[in-house]
Amino acid sequence: MPPTAWEEGIWSCSWCHAATHVGGEWFEISRPPYLPMGMRWGKAVxxxxxxxxxxxxxIFDKTLCGIQEAGMLPSDHWWLPERKDACGDxxxxxxxxxxxxxxxMRGEDARVSVARGL
Structure with a gap:
């Protein structure tokens, strides 16, 4: 079936962890721009x-090192890899x-959003 304005999904790449958002009111396809490591991941809670x-x-409710806990979420704070308490893995x-x-693909205009009418 062709996508509709009421369907929405997020595809996450398990190799590069880029997320592609598809759908919504304008059937938007968007990919995030490159962000440095200290601005890409939230601290796991x-x-x-x-x-x-x-x-x-x-992604997939796991830490980057593979730990999975029930109810795990990203905090409102960035995970900072340069800190002493950052997990080495x-x-x-x-x-x-x-x-x-x-x-x-690391420039500001390397990732864009594309919208089309249904």
Whole structure:
């Protein structure tokens, strides 16, 4: 069936973690611009995460290092990989993901939104 104005979805790439938003009132297709590592992920918040270690909230309700806890959410604060308490495995995964963004696609106009009428 062709998409309608009332259907909306988000596709997340498990390789580069880019999210593509499809649908909505204007059937918009949007991809986020490149952001540096310290501005790309929120700090993961969940009861089961170990205290004293800051984890990055990735996609599919997991941290970048693969921890999955019930009710995990990103906080309102950025996960900062340069901090001492940042999880080393999350930092390593963030570096690998960051290296996957092509240099030519890191400018302000590299990612755009496209809208079309139904």
């Amino acid at each position: 969940a009861d089961g995460l170990p205290a004293g270690i800051s984890h990055a909230f990735g 999350c930092r390593e995964a963030a570096g690998v993901i960051d290296d996957r963004w092509p240099r030519a």
